[in-house]
Amino acid sequence: MRLVLALLLLFLTACSGQFPQSVFAPRSDFSTELAGLFTNIFWWAVAVFVFVEMLLLIAIARFRARPGAAHPKPVHGHTALEIGWTLAPALILVFIAVPTMRAIFATSGHAPEGALRVEVIGHQWWWEYRYPTLNISAYNELHLPVRTAIQVDMTSADVIHSFWVPRLGGKRDLIQGRTNRIAFRADSTGEYWGQCAEFCGASHANMRLRVFVESDSAFQRWVDQQRAAPATPAKGSPAEAGERVFRRSACIGCHTIAGVAQGKVGPDLSHVGGRATIAGALFPNTTETLHRWILNAPSLKPGASMPPQNVSPQDLDALVAYLQSLK
Ligand code: HEC
Ligand SMILES: [Cu+2]
CATH class of the missing domain: 1.10.287.90 (Helix Hairpins)
Structure with missing residues:
Protein backbone atom coordinates (compact mmCIF):
# COMPACT_ATOMS: atom_id res chain seq x y z
CA MET A 1 0.00 0.00 0.00
CA ARG A 66 11.82 -31.63 -15.22
CA PRO A 67 11.93 -34.79 -13.10
CA GLY A 68 13.47 -37.60 -15.11
CA ALA A 69 14.43 -35.45 -18.09
CA ALA A 70 17.91 -35.83 -19.57
CA HIS A 71 20.40 -32.92 -19.49
CA PRO A 72 19.94 -30.73 -22.59
CA LYS A 73 22.69 -30.82 -25.19
CA THR A 107 23.92 21.54 -29.81
CA SER A 108 27.60 22.48 -29.75
CA GLY A 109 26.83 26.18 -29.62
CA HIS A 110 27.43 27.52 -33.09
CA ALA A 111 24.68 29.97 -33.85
CA PRO A 112 24.12 31.18 -37.40
CA GLU A 113 25.36 34.61 -38.56
CA GLY A 114 23.40 37.46 -37.07
CA ALA A 115 22.34 35.61 -33.93
CA LEU A 116 21.59 37.73 -30.86
CA ARG A 117 24.50 37.35 -28.44
CA VAL A 118 23.83 37.09 -24.72
CA GLU A 119 26.55 36.73 -22.10
CA VAL A 120 25.49 34.83 -19.00
CA ILE A 121 27.54 35.31 -15.84
CA GLY A 122 26.85 33.11 -12.84
CA HIS A 123 27.17 34.56 -9.34
CA GLN A 124 26.50 32.95 -5.97
CA TRP A 125 23.43 32.86 -6.25
CA TRP A 126 22.07 34.96 -9.06
CA TRP A 127 22.40 35.46 -12.80
CA GLU A 128 23.68 38.38 -14.79
CA TYR A 129 22.91 38.69 -18.49
CA ARG A 130 24.64 41.12 -20.81
CA TYR A 131 23.52 41.90 -24.34
CA PRO A 132 26.73 43.36 -25.81
CA THR A 133 25.17 44.37 -29.12
CA LEU A 134 22.17 46.05 -27.46
CA ASN A 135 24.15 47.67 -24.65
CA ILE A 136 21.85 46.48 -21.89
CA SER A 137 21.97 44.04 -18.98
CA ALA A 138 19.41 41.99 -17.13
CA TYR A 139 19.38 40.09 -13.87
CA ASN A 140 17.85 36.70 -13.07
CA GLU A 141 15.13 37.22 -15.67
CA LEU A 142 16.30 36.74 -19.22
CA HIS A 143 14.25 38.25 -22.03
CA LEU A 144 14.59 36.84 -25.54
CA PRO A 145 12.85 37.45 -28.84
CA VAL A 146 10.94 34.47 -30.25
CA ARG A 147 12.15 32.61 -33.36
CA THR A 148 15.51 34.39 -33.25
CA ALA A 149 18.80 32.54 -33.08
CA ILE A 150 20.42 33.19 -29.70
CA GLN A 151 24.10 32.72 -29.01
CA VAL A 152 24.69 32.26 -25.31
CA ASP A 153 28.26 32.76 -24.05
CA MET A 154 28.65 31.79 -20.43
CA THR A 155 31.15 32.26 -17.68
CA SER A 156 31.22 32.57 -13.90
CA ALA A 157 32.27 35.27 -11.45
CA ASP A 158 33.05 32.73 -8.74
CA VAL A 159 32.45 28.97 -8.53
CA ILE A 160 31.16 26.65 -11.26
CA HIS A 161 27.46 27.04 -12.05
CA SER A 162 25.40 25.47 -14.80
CA PHE A 163 22.79 27.10 -17.02
CA TRP A 164 19.74 24.94 -17.54
CA VAL A 165 16.34 25.88 -18.89
CA PRO A 166 14.96 22.41 -19.64
CA ARG A 167 12.41 23.51 -22.23
CA LEU A 168 14.84 25.78 -24.11
CA GLY A 169 18.43 24.72 -23.70
CA GLY A 170 21.37 23.70 -21.57
CA LYS A 171 22.62 22.41 -19.36
CA ARG A 172 26.10 23.80 -19.76
CA ASP A 173 28.68 24.72 -17.12
CA LEU A 174 29.70 28.29 -16.32
CA ILE A 175 33.37 28.27 -15.40
CA GLN A 176 35.45 31.22 -14.28
CA GLY A 177 38.06 32.28 -16.83
CA ARG A 178 36.50 30.30 -19.64
CA THR A 179 33.61 30.74 -22.05
CA ASN A 180 31.19 27.93 -22.83
CA ARG A 181 28.54 28.31 -25.48
CA ILE A 182 25.13 27.13 -26.43
CA ALA A 183 22.88 28.35 -29.19
CA PHE A 184 19.16 27.92 -29.57
CA ARG A 185 16.08 29.41 -31.11
CA ALA A 186 12.93 29.46 -28.98
CA ASP A 187 9.90 28.55 -31.06
CA SER A 188 7.05 29.87 -28.93
CA THR A 189 6.50 32.82 -26.64
CA GLY A 190 6.00 32.25 -22.95
CA GLU A 191 7.69 32.00 -19.58
CA TYR A 192 10.22 29.29 -18.97
CA TRP A 193 11.83 28.32 -15.72
CA GLY A 194 15.34 27.15 -15.23
CA GLN A 195 17.89 26.71 -12.51
CA CYS A 196 21.51 26.28 -11.72
CA ALA A 197 22.38 22.65 -12.32
CA GLU A 198 25.81 22.44 -10.73
CA PHE A 199 26.15 22.44 -6.95
CA CYS A 200 27.51 25.87 -6.07
CA GLY A 201 27.08 26.31 -2.33
CA ALA A 202 24.45 26.86 0.35
CA SER A 203 21.81 28.42 -1.89
CA HIS A 204 22.47 26.38 -5.01
CA ALA A 205 18.88 25.13 -4.94
CA ASN A 206 17.70 28.76 -4.68
CA MET A 207 19.54 29.86 -7.79
CA ARG A 208 16.62 29.80 -10.14
CA LEU A 209 16.13 31.70 -13.35
CA ARG A 210 13.31 32.69 -15.58
CA VAL A 211 13.20 33.29 -19.30
CA PHE A 212 10.59 35.43 -21.01
CA VAL A 213 10.36 34.63 -24.70
CA GLU A 214 8.56 37.53 -26.33
CA SER A 215 7.32 38.72 -29.68
CA ASP A 216 9.71 41.08 -31.45
CA SER A 217 7.68 44.15 -30.48
CA ALA A 218 7.37 43.17 -26.81
CA PHE A 219 11.08 42.39 -26.71
CA GLN A 220 11.89 45.77 -28.27
CA ARG A 221 9.72 47.53 -25.67
CA TRP A 222 11.62 45.75 -22.92
CA VAL A 223 14.98 46.68 -24.49
CA ASP A 224 13.94 50.35 -24.68
CA GLN A 225 12.91 50.23 -21.05
CA GLN A 226 16.27 48.81 -19.97
CA ARG A 227 18.12 51.41 -22.05
CA ALA A 228 16.28 54.31 -20.51
CA ALA A 229 17.74 56.04 -17.46
CA PRO A 230 16.11 54.90 -14.19
CA ALA A 231 13.02 56.88 -13.25
CA THR A 232 13.66 59.98 -11.13
CA PRO A 233 11.21 60.08 -8.22
CA ALA A 234 8.72 62.93 -8.07
CA LYS A 235 9.51 65.78 -5.62
CA GLY A 236 8.16 65.07 -2.16
CA SER A 237 7.08 61.49 -2.99
CA PRO A 238 7.92 58.53 -0.71
CA ALA A 239 10.17 57.27 -3.53
CA GLU A 240 12.21 60.44 -3.34
CA ALA A 241 12.72 59.94 0.39
CA GLY A 242 13.69 56.37 -0.46
CA GLU A 243 16.34 57.54 -2.88
CA ARG A 244 17.88 59.67 -0.13
CA VAL A 245 17.91 56.65 2.23
CA PHE A 246 19.49 54.54 -0.50
CA ARG A 247 22.22 57.11 -1.13
CA ARG A 248 23.26 57.19 2.52
CA SER A 249 22.99 53.43 3.19
CA ALA A 250 25.35 50.52 2.65
CA CYS A 251 23.31 49.63 -0.48
CA ILE A 252 25.50 51.90 -2.64
CA GLY A 253 28.57 49.81 -1.85
CA CYS A 254 27.05 46.76 -3.48
CA HIS A 255 24.40 47.86 -5.96
CA THR A 256 24.38 49.97 -9.08
CA ILE A 257 21.55 52.35 -9.88
CA ALA A 258 22.56 54.37 -12.93
CA GLY A 259 23.33 57.93 -11.86
CA VAL A 260 22.98 57.08 -8.16
CA ALA A 261 25.40 54.32 -7.17
CA GLN A 262 27.99 52.05 -8.72
CA GLY A 263 28.32 49.03 -6.44
CA LYS A 264 29.19 45.78 -8.18
CA VAL A 265 28.60 43.08 -5.58
CA GLY A 266 24.89 42.46 -6.17
CA PRO A 267 22.50 42.85 -9.09
CA ASP A 268 22.05 46.24 -10.75
CA LEU A 269 18.85 47.79 -9.38
CA SER A 270 18.36 50.47 -12.08
CA HIS A 271 15.22 48.68 -13.28
CA VAL A 272 14.47 46.35 -10.37
CA GLY A 273 10.84 47.55 -10.20
CA GLY A 274 10.23 46.07 -13.64
CA ARG A 275 11.19 42.55 -12.61
CA ALA A 276 8.56 39.98 -11.69
CA THR A 277 10.82 38.23 -9.18
CA ILE A 278 13.86 38.97 -7.04
CA ALA A 279 16.82 37.09 -5.59
CA GLY A 280 17.48 34.49 -8.26
CA ALA A 281 13.86 34.40 -9.43
CA LEU A 282 13.04 32.95 -6.03
CA PHE A 283 10.42 35.35 -4.69
CA PRO A 284 7.71 37.44 -6.31
CA ASN A 285 8.72 41.08 -6.43
CA THR A 286 6.15 42.36 -3.91
CA THR A 287 6.22 44.98 -1.17
CA GLU A 288 6.22 42.26 1.45
CA THR A 289 9.11 40.23 0.07
CA LEU A 290 11.16 43.38 -0.57
CA HIS A 291 10.69 44.35 3.09
CA ARG A 292 11.71 40.96 4.34
CA TRP A 293 14.58 40.69 1.86
CA ILE A 294 16.15 44.02 2.81
CA LEU A 295 15.81 43.37 6.55
CA ASN A 296 17.26 39.89 6.47
CA ALA A 297 18.16 38.37 3.11
CA PRO A 298 20.08 35.37 4.51
CA SER A 299 16.99 34.28 6.44
CA LEU A 300 15.13 33.97 3.12
CA LYS A 301 18.04 32.60 1.14
CA PRO A 302 20.67 30.79 3.20
CA GLY A 303 24.16 32.17 2.67
CA ALA A 304 22.98 35.13 0.55
CA SER A 305 25.86 37.60 0.28
CA MET A 306 23.61 40.52 1.13
CA PRO A 307 23.88 40.95 4.92
CA PRO A 308 20.84 41.95 7.00
CA GLN A 309 20.31 45.73 6.67
CA ASN A 310 19.65 47.83 9.71
CA VAL A 311 16.97 50.29 8.54
CA SER A 312 14.11 51.88 10.47
CA PRO A 313 10.55 50.89 9.49
CA GLN A 314 10.03 54.36 8.04
CA ASP A 315 13.21 54.23 5.93
CA LEU A 316 12.30 50.72 4.83
CA ASP A 317 8.92 51.83 3.48
CA ALA A 318 10.61 54.66 1.61
CA LEU A 319 13.34 52.39 0.21
CA VAL A 320 10.80 49.90 -1.08
CA ALA A 321 8.71 52.66 -2.66
CA TYR A 322 11.87 53.87 -4.40
CA LEU A 323 12.85 50.40 -5.66
CA GLN A 324 9.33 49.81 -6.96
CA SER A 325 9.43 53.10 -8.86
CA LEU A 326 12.49 51.90 -10.81
CA LYS A 327 10.62 50.23 -13.66
C1 HEC B 1 27.36 43.60 1.03
C2 HEC B 1 26.69 43.85 -0.22
C3 HEC B 1 25.23 44.28 -0.24
C4 HEC B 1 24.65 45.33 0.44
C5 HEC B 1 25.28 46.26 1.47
C6 HEC B 1 23.28 45.37 -0.01
N1 HEC B 1 23.05 44.38 -0.92
FE1 HEC B 1 21.30 44.02 -1.87
N2 HEC B 1 22.11 42.35 -2.74
C7 HEC B 1 23.42 41.96 -2.60
C8 HEC B 1 23.59 40.70 -3.28
C9 HEC B 1 24.87 39.89 -3.38
C10 HEC B 1 22.33 40.36 -3.83
C11 HEC B 1 21.98 39.07 -4.62
C12 HEC B 1 21.68 37.99 -3.62
C13 HEC B 1 21.09 36.75 -4.23
O1 HEC B 1 20.15 36.83 -5.03
O2 HEC B 1 21.57 35.65 -3.86
C14 HEC B 1 21.43 41.43 -3.46
C15 HEC B 1 20.11 41.48 -3.87
C16 HEC B 1 19.27 42.58 -3.65
C17 HEC B 1 17.96 42.73 -4.18
C18 HEC B 1 17.28 41.75 -5.15
C19 HEC B 1 17.60 42.15 -6.56
C20 HEC B 1 17.13 41.19 -7.61
O3 HEC B 1 16.65 41.63 -8.67
O4 HEC B 1 17.24 39.99 -7.41
C21 HEC B 1 17.46 43.92 -3.73
C22 HEC B 1 16.10 44.52 -4.05
C23 HEC B 1 18.46 44.50 -2.89
N3 HEC B 1 19.57 43.66 -2.86
C24 HEC B 1 18.34 45.72 -2.24
C25 HEC B 1 19.28 46.24 -1.35
C26 HEC B 1 19.09 47.45 -0.60
C27 HEC B 1 17.86 48.34 -0.66
C28 HEC B 1 20.21 47.60 0.17
C29 HEC B 1 20.52 48.68 1.19
C30 HEC B 1 19.56 48.87 2.25
C31 HEC B 1 21.10 46.50 -0.15
N4 HEC B 1 20.51 45.71 -1.08
C32 HEC B 1 22.36 46.31 0.41
C33 HEC B 1 24.42 42.60 -1.92
C34 HEC B 1 24.22 43.69 -1.09
CU1 LIG C 1 24.93 28.02 -9.20
Missing part, protein backbone atom coordinates in the same frame (compact mmCIF):
# COMPACT_ATOMS: atom_id res chain seq x y z
CA ARG A 2 2.78 2.38 0.98
CA LEU A 3 4.57 1.57 -2.26
CA VAL A 4 1.45 2.31 -4.28
CA LEU A 5 1.09 5.66 -2.52
CA ALA A 6 4.74 6.48 -3.14
CA LEU A 7 4.43 5.63 -6.82
CA LEU A 8 1.22 7.63 -7.09
CA LEU A 9 2.95 10.63 -5.52
CA LEU A 10 5.85 10.30 -7.92
CA PHE A 11 3.44 10.07 -10.82
CA LEU A 12 1.40 13.08 -9.72
CA THR A 13 4.40 15.32 -9.08
CA ALA A 14 5.93 14.38 -12.41
CA CYS A 15 2.78 15.40 -14.23
CA SER A 16 1.94 18.74 -12.66
CA GLY A 17 -0.02 20.80 -15.17
CA GLN A 18 2.20 23.29 -16.96
CA PHE A 19 5.45 21.31 -17.25
CA PRO A 20 7.48 24.26 -15.94
CA GLN A 21 10.78 22.39 -16.13
CA SER A 22 10.15 19.36 -18.26
CA VAL A 23 12.58 18.23 -20.93
CA PHE A 24 9.62 16.41 -22.49
CA ALA A 25 7.88 19.63 -23.47
CA PRO A 26 10.61 21.20 -25.65
CA ARG A 27 10.13 24.70 -27.05
CA SER A 28 13.38 25.27 -28.96
CA ASP A 29 15.46 23.57 -31.63
CA PHE A 30 18.05 22.66 -28.96
CA SER A 31 15.62 20.97 -26.58
CA THR A 32 13.63 19.36 -29.42
CA GLU A 33 16.87 17.76 -30.61
CA LEU A 34 17.58 16.40 -27.12
CA ALA A 35 14.03 15.18 -26.54
CA GLY A 36 14.08 13.46 -29.93
CA LEU A 37 17.36 11.72 -29.12
CA PHE A 38 15.99 10.58 -25.78
CA THR A 39 12.81 9.17 -27.34
CA ASN A 40 14.82 7.41 -30.02
CA ILE A 41 17.14 5.70 -27.53
CA PHE A 42 14.24 4.96 -25.20
CA TRP A 43 12.45 2.90 -27.88
CA TRP A 44 15.65 1.02 -28.77
CA ALA A 45 16.00 0.17 -25.08
CA VAL A 46 12.36 -0.95 -24.93
CA ALA A 47 12.86 -3.20 -27.98
CA VAL A 48 16.01 -4.76 -26.48
CA PHE A 49 14.28 -5.23 -23.14
CA VAL A 50 11.21 -6.91 -24.64
CA PHE A 51 13.33 -9.17 -26.85
CA VAL A 52 15.67 -10.27 -24.04
CA GLU A 53 12.86 -10.82 -21.54
CA MET A 54 10.95 -12.81 -24.13
CA LEU A 55 13.93 -15.11 -24.72
CA LEU A 56 14.33 -15.45 -20.97
CA LEU A 57 10.67 -16.43 -20.48
CA ILE A 58 10.81 -18.92 -23.35
CA ALA A 59 13.97 -20.45 -21.90
CA ILE A 60 12.39 -20.70 -18.46
CA ALA A 61 9.23 -22.31 -19.82
CA ARG A 62 10.75 -24.71 -22.32
CA PHE A 63 14.05 -25.72 -20.83
CA ARG A 64 13.44 -25.84 -17.11
CA ALA A 65 14.54 -28.99 -15.25
CA PRO A 74 25.04 -27.81 -24.73
CA VAL A 75 25.53 -25.62 -27.78
CA HIS A 76 29.14 -24.98 -28.64
CA GLY A 77 30.75 -23.20 -31.56
CA HIS A 78 27.51 -22.28 -33.34
CA THR A 79 28.93 -19.85 -35.95
CA ALA A 80 25.64 -18.36 -37.15
CA LEU A 81 24.51 -17.68 -33.57
CA GLU A 82 27.80 -16.04 -32.65
CA ILE A 83 27.86 -13.81 -35.69
CA GLY A 84 24.22 -12.93 -35.03
CA TRP A 85 24.63 -11.90 -31.42
CA THR A 86 27.74 -9.87 -32.21
CA LEU A 87 26.28 -8.11 -35.21
CA ALA A 88 22.86 -7.27 -33.76
CA PRO A 89 24.14 -5.28 -30.74
CA ALA A 90 26.81 -3.63 -32.91
CA LEU A 91 24.11 -2.46 -35.31
CA ILE A 92 21.93 -1.22 -32.47
CA LEU A 93 24.90 0.75 -31.11
CA VAL A 94 25.41 2.32 -34.53
CA PHE A 95 21.73 3.32 -34.62
CA ILE A 96 22.21 4.96 -31.21
CA ALA A 97 25.64 6.46 -31.89
CA VAL A 98 24.84 8.22 -35.16
CA PRO A 99 21.90 10.30 -33.85
CA THR A 100 23.88 10.96 -30.64
CA MET A 101 26.82 12.39 -32.58
CA ARG A 102 24.43 14.43 -34.67
CA ALA A 103 22.82 15.85 -31.51
CA ILE A 104 26.23 16.64 -30.01
CA PHE A 105 27.20 18.68 -33.06
CA ALA A 106 23.77 20.27 -33.40
